[in-house]
Amino acid sequence: MPVKLNTTYISSALADKLSHISEYPVTSIVAPIGYGKSRAIRWWADHCQKKKSDSLILQQIIVTDSLTDFWRGFCRNLREWPELEKDMSALGFPADPQARQLMMELLTDALAGKSHDIFYIIDDLHFLPNPAFTSLILFLSDHLPERTHIILLSRNVIFDRAAQMKLGPRLWELNVDDLRLGETDVREYARRSGQLLNIRDVNMLASSTEGWFSMVYLKLRAYTQTGKWPENTTNIYPLIDEVLFRPLTARQREFLVRLGVPDDFTVEAAAYLWPDGDAAALLHSLTAQNAFITCTDGVYRYHNMLRSCARKKYALLPEAEQNATLARLGAWYERTGECCLAAECYEKAGRWDDLLRTVGQDRGLSLGPERLPLMRRWMANCPEECQLRHPRALLVFMLLLFYGRDIPEMRRYHALFQRSMALCTDLSRRERDQLEGEALLRLSFLCFNDISAMSAYHRQIRALIPADRNPWTQGSPSVLMLYHSKSGGLDRENAEMRECMPIYSRVASGHGSGAATIMQAETEFMRGNLTDADILCRQAEEQALEVGEYSIYTAAAFLSARLALYEQPLRSGFPLLDRAADTLRRAHQYRLLTTVELGRGWLSALLGQPEQLPAWLTAEGASMAQVFPLIEPVFQVIVGRALLAQGQWAQAAARMPRLLRACTAARFALCGVYAHLQNAVALMHLEKETAARQALCEAWSLAQPDGILLPFAESDPCLDRLLDELAEGEVQEHLHTLAARFRAGREATQQEDNLLARYGLTERELEIAGLAAQRKSSREIAEILNISVKSVNNRLNAVYEKLGLGGEGRNKRQALAKLMKIS
Numbered sequence: 053m054p055v056k057l058n059t060t061y062i063s064s065a066l067a068d069k070l071s072h073i074s075e076y077p078v079t080s081i082v083a084p085i086g087y088g089k090s091r092a093i094r095w096w097a098d099h100c101q102k103k104k105s106d107s108l109i110l111q112q113i114i115v116t117d118s119l120t121d122f123w124r125g126f127c128r129n130l131r132e133w134p135e136l137e138k139d140m141s142a143l144g145f146p147a148d149p150q151a152r153q154l155m156m157e158l159l160t161d162a163l164a165g166k167s168h169d170i171f172y173i174i175d176d177l178h179f180l181p182n183p184a185f186t187s188l189i190l191f192l193s194d195h196l197p198e199r200t201h202i203i204l205l206s207r208n209v210i211f212d213r214a215a216q217m218k219l220g221p222r223l224w225e226l227n228v229d230d231l232r233l234g235e236t237d238v239r240e241y242a243r244r245s246g247q248l249l250n251i252r253d254v255n256m257l258a259s260s261t262e263g264w265f266s267m268v269y270l271k272l273r274a275y276t277q278t279g280k281w282p283e284n285t286t287n288i289y290p291l292i293d294e295v296l297f298r299p300l301t302a303r304q305r306e307f308l309v310r311l312g313v314p315d316d317f318t319v320e321a322a323a324y325l326w327p328d329g330d331a332a333a334l335l336h337s338l339t340a341q342n343a344f345i346t347c348t349d350g351v352y353r354y355h356n357m358l359r360s361c362a363r364k365k366y367a368l369l370p371e372a373e374q375n376a377t378l379a380r381l382g383a384w385y386e387r388t389g390e391c392c393l394a395a396e397c398y399e400k401a402g403r404w405d406d407l408l409r410t411v412g413q414d415r416g417l418s419l420g421p422e423r424l425p426l427m428r429r430w431m432a433n434c435p436e437e438c439q440l441r442h443p444r445a446l447l448v449f450m451l452l453l454f455y456g457r458d459i460p461e462m463r464r465y466h467a468l469f470q471r472s473m474a475l476c477t478d479l480s481r482r483e484r485d486q487l488e489g490e491a492l493l494r495l496s497f498l499c500f501n502d503i504s505a506m507s508a509y510h511r512q513i514r515a516l517i518p519a520d521r522n523p524w525t526q527g528s529p530s531v532l533m534l535y536h537s538k539s540g541g542l543d544r545e546n547a548e549m550r551e552c553m554p555i556y557s558r559v560a561s562g563h564g565s566g567a568a569t570i571m572q573a574e575t576e577f578m579r580g581n582l583t584d585a586d587i588l589c590r591q592a593e594e595q596a597l598e599v600g601e602y603s604i605y606t607a608a609a610f611l612s613a614r615l616a617l618y619e620q621p622l623r624s625g626f627p628l629l630d631r632a633a634d635t636l637r638r639a640h641q642y643r644l645l646t647t648v649e650l651g652r653g654w655l656s657a658l659l660g661q662p663e664q665l666p667a668w669l670t671a672e673g674a675s676m677a678q679v680f681p682l683i684e685p686v687f688q689v690i691v692g693r694a695l696l697a698q699g700q701w702a703q704a705a706a707r708m709p710r711l712l713r714a715c716t717a718a719r720f721a722l723c724g725v726y727a728h729l730q731n732a733v734a735l736m737h738l739e740k741e742t743a744a745r746q747a748l749c750e751a752w753s754l755a756q757p758d759g760i761l762l763p764f765a766e767s768d769p770c771l772d773r774l775l776d777e778l779a780e781g782e783v784q785e786h787l788h789t790l791a792a793r794f795r796a797g798r799e800a801t802q803q804e805d806n807l808l809a810r811y812g813l814t815e816r817e818l819e820i821a822g823l824a825a826q827r828k829s830s831r832e833i834a835e836i837l838n839i840s841v842k843s844v845n846n847r848l849n850a851v852y853e854k855l856g857l858g859g860e861g862r863n864k865r866q867a868l869a870k871l872m873k874i875s
Contacts, residue, residue, distance in 0.1 A: 061241040062095045069230050070096040074169055076224035078193045079203045080210045083228040085356055086266030086288065089205045090175055090346070092231060097173070106168040108132070111348055114179045115315040119145045120423075121392075122180055129172070136162040142640035147184050149668050154637065154645060156195045161842050163197045170200045176356070177206035190215060193222045232263030247272060256281070266357065269343055270295050292361045296342060307334045309369075310377055312362025316353045324384045325377065375401040386410050391418040392426075399430060404438040412444025416451055424456045436468070443472040443479075443487050450494045457681060459498065466491060493560070497682075502719070503535060503548040523603030523644055524564040526680040529610040529651040530722075531567055532574035533686045537719040540757035546572050562599030566592040570607050577611060578722070578760045580790045582618050589615065602641040606632055610651040614658075617797035618790075624801055625655050630816045634839050646679060654690050657697035658766060659798050669694050685714045685723040692730045696768070704734040708747075725755045725763055733768040745774055752778050765790035820844060821851045825869040 062070070070092060073079045081089045097109045110129045114122060123145040130137040139158050146152040163170065177185075189210075192202060204210055216223065233241065235258040242249045242257075249257070261267040270291045274282045277299060282291060297305055311322055323331040335352065339345045344358035354362065366374065382397030383406075391414035398407035407430065431439075431449055439446060446469040453462040469491055473484065499505035528534050535549065536542055549568040557565045573588030589611045596604035609632035613625030633648045649666045656664035669691060679687050688711045695704040708731040715724040728751035735744035748771060755763065764775055765787055772791075779787050823833045830844045837844070851857075857864045 060091060060095050061237070061244055062092060063233070063237045063240075066092060066226075066230055067095075067099075069226055070099075072224055073171070073203060074100070074201065077196050077201055077222045078189060078219060079201065079224040079226070081203070081205045081226045081231075082209060083207070083226075083231050085207055086264055087228055087231040088265035089231065090355075091265065091343075092226075093173060093175070093203060093205060094346070094348075097171075100169075100171070104169065107171065108168060109171045109173065111173040111175065113175045113316065113353060114177055117180055117182065119147075119180070119182060119184060122185070133162045139637075139640060139642075143642040145184070146188065148646065149666065151642070151645065152188065152191050154642065156192075157843070157846075159200075160197050160846060161840070163200060164842060164846065166197075166199065168199065171203060172201070173203045173205070175205040177204050177210060178208040181208070186211065186215060190218055193219055231265065233261075233265055233268055234258065234263060237263070238268060241268065242272060245272065247276065253281070266344075266355075267291070288357060289361055292344075292357060296344060296358065297361070297365070300338075304334060304338060305365075307331070308338060309362050309365045311335075311352075312354055312359050313366060313377055313381055315359075316351050318350055318352070321384055322352070325380055375403070379403050379406065382406060382410075392423065395430070396426075399433075404434045405441065408434065408439065408442035408445040411448050412442050414448070415444070416448040424452050427452050431465075439468060440472045440475055443469055443476055446472055447487065447490050447494065450491070454494060454497055455681070462494075462498075466495060502537060503545055503552055523606075523647070523680075524567060524601065525603040525607055525647070526682045527603070527643065527647045527650075528683045528686045529607060529647050529654065530574060530686065531571045531604070531607050532578065533689070533720060533722050534683065535571060536722045536758075539721050539754045542575060542758035542760075546575055557599075562601055564604065565599045565601040566595035566604040566608070569595055570604055570611065573608070574611060575758075577615065578758075578762045580761045580765070580786055582615060585611070586615055600639070602636060602639055602644055603647070606636065606644050606647050606651075609648070610654075613651060613655055617658075617801065618793050619797075626652065627816070627819050629655070630819070631837065634837070650679070650687070650690055653694055657690075657693040659801055660697055662694070662697045665694050665697065682718075685711070685718050685720045685727075688714060689723050689726045689730070692727065696730060696733055699737075701734045701737040704730060705738060708734075721754060722760070725751050725760060728754065729763055729767055729771075732771060732774075736768070736770045736774075741774075744771075748774050749778065756783075761787055761790060766794050769795075817847050817851050817854075820847050821868060824848055824851075824865055827865065827869070 083089055100107050112125045112129055127137050127141045136158060146155045235254055238258045239254045267288055271282060273295045307326055310325060319332055322335055344355040346353055378397045378401035382394045385394035391410055394410045395407045446465055450462050450465045525531060536545060549571050553564055553568045569588055570592035573585050573592055577585035589608050593605055593608040609628055613628045616625040629648050629651055633645055636644050653666050653669045692704055711727045715727055728747050732744045732747035820833055830841050833844045834841045852864050857867045
């Protein structure tokens with residue numbers, strides 16, 4: 053019988069355990085290296101597709117500890133659904149609840165109606181020991197579409213006891229005991245591989261390997277090659293060398309060593325790294341006789357133990373040969389758009405010019421803030437004379453240093469950039485103008501709420517082609533909170549904005565369009581001039597949408613939602629924010645969905661509806677991780693409003709000193725008004741009237757030079773008496789009118805929202821339910837709300853389920869109309 057050690061062997065007990073995978077949303081397979089986790093799941097996948105040919109099995113192997121890298125790989129695996137792949141890529145790793153909810157909406161819309169099972173395998177998960185990933189899996193286990201499954205393979209424990217309890221019956225677990233080979237298994241594997249062993253050899257092999265599949269395979273292979281059982285094999289790595297490397301020709305060994313440098317490779321990559329013309333033939337011969345090399349969907353991977361051995365041998369090569377291989381691999385990654393992998397190869401090869409060229413060409417698109425430690429290492433180790441040859445890379449370093457809030461180092465790199473520009477005499481005039489313009493734009497970030505100072509930079513920008521702009525508002529739902537910097541200077545700031553923004557928007561291809569209009573709209577709103585505010589808000593929205601400036605559009609949506617409380621007849625602000633979110637999704641502006649959530653948090657707190665607050669805003673020690681660092685005071689003011697809505701008076705008062713320092717440092721004057729006002733409310737409820745009066749006076753003195761009234765009209769009634777002591781004449785009368793309109797609108801909104809509480813519907817579900825109850829078709833509802841028919845049907849099904857409505861579609865709609873009392 054010919055020897056075929058590459059034969060896949062799965063015990064009957066393991067096959068039975070694997071057969072239950074399709075019954076669970078999540079499966080974990082945890083065992084030390086070499087026990088055959090990947091081998092078992094490959095057998096299961098082949099068996100599954102033979103049994104259910106329509107099953108879709110996707111696989112991703114983790115090779116770094118980066119969530120960004122994981123997400124990029126995940127999105128690439130969604131190529132069967134091009135729109136979903138595009139949306140998921142734009143979304144980014146869903147680290148917060150609202151992003152996860154959006155992810156589920158995208159997945160549900162794309163996978164709805166699929167009649168076959170979808171399995172997503174994530175292997176080598178031990179390389180990504182990140183709690184955010186575990187949290188995502190826990191979320192998915194509750195929300196995955198039906199017949200969609202996740203399979204996780206790791207050397208280390210994936211879920212702690214608490215997570216296992218949360219998953220409960222949704223988790224299927226396999227461990228080392230399921231994968232270990234017993235004596236019967238060893239004998240059967242040897243027989244199928246062409247080796248008929250006597251009982252003594254079977255017992256020896258099973259006991260000496262302790263059922264470790266990789267060791268069983270290597271010992272059997274050694275016995276096949278030499279007719280002797282290897283001795284002193286407690287360490288598997290010398291055995292790998294003896295069995296997998298020594299029998300090869302020198303050329304095969306060299307090929308095997310060099311192809312161990314990348315984490316994985318295709319035939320094309322192998323041919324590029326081994327340009328002698330016989331890469332494909334070598335690869336075929338080696339994989340035919342080596343179970344430690346696998347190929348899935350055209351991608352070859354070494355088993356981790358084989359890779360480790362190959363890299364140890366690679367490290368013994370002459371340095372020049374090592375560097376040549378790394379440089380060639382870097383060039384391959386650069387050709388295929390893997391900027392970060394290319395740069396890391398160039399770094400190891402000492403090819404600093406190639407590294408900086410790659411970074412500059414990428415313009416920072418692949419190098420987010422999580423790569424800052426890596427970038428710092430490059431900056432520290434790369435010779436300065438080399439950096440001076442690459443001004444584009446220096447601009448990327450400046451940007452990442454800004455996001456890391458290392459302003460002194462950012463300024464030092466700007467000085468280095470200026471020296472670089474003086475030395476790079478081969479740049480064309482257009483290239484020079486573009487680079488200098490981008491440098492000035494980065495410097496303008498340092499004074500982003502000083503309109504005149506920003507404008508001084510913008511006037512110098514002669515040419516600018518931005519690659520990947522951040523939201524102009526930095527994710528704040530309010531422009532005025534960002535750009536009102538000095539009490540008494542609001543009219544001057546608006547005038548500066550009207551003068552400066554057209555210049556900036558022109559050189560920045562429309563970035564920030566509508567900013568001056570929305571800032572004036574917010575100013576009129578703060579002064580209680582509601583009609584003027586409404587007109588300007590609508591104008592700002594049009595200006596923003598005309599050029600795709602979605603951060604200004606989002607700020608206009610937030611203001612519209614706040615204005616809705618004062619309108620007659622009353623409109624709820626939440627559907628306006630929902631519609632804005634839908635618009636942002638269609639435009640793939642996922643970063644701004646957090647901004648919408650901030651707006652929802654503010655509106656919920658304003659209406660005294662703490663149960664509607666986004667969970668991540670109300671969590672203990674609400675995290676800044678969801679928002680841009682520059683808007684911290686805005687974020688903290690919204691959190692403060694949420695604390696007041698929850699009646700957490702002491703906590704709200706205790707955090708005020710830090711908040712006020714942040715407002716002062718950032719020169720956010722309107723945030724300062726709100727902070728003092730929130731402090732006054734908290735102190736009044738804590739029966740500290742003297743301190744509350746002082747805090748209210750501080751807020752009033754900051755607001756009145758600019759005629760700001762709305763924050764006081766929308767404050768807690770507990771301050772009414774103290775406010776009457778401060779406001780006089782027409783100001784007091786106007787304040788009373790605004791407060792009365794606000795409280796009437798809030799009461800009417802609360803009555804409407806009782807429907808939400810009674811049935812547990814979301815605002816969007818209530819809006820769709822109301823239209824469905826009016827006998828609108830799904831297509832009509834989709835056109836009214838500017839969303840897809842599929843989204844309407846998905847939400848309607850959720851409504852019917854929550855309301856317990858069954859039967860045919862027409863009957864359900866009639867029951868819905870009756871329940872909502874709509875004739």
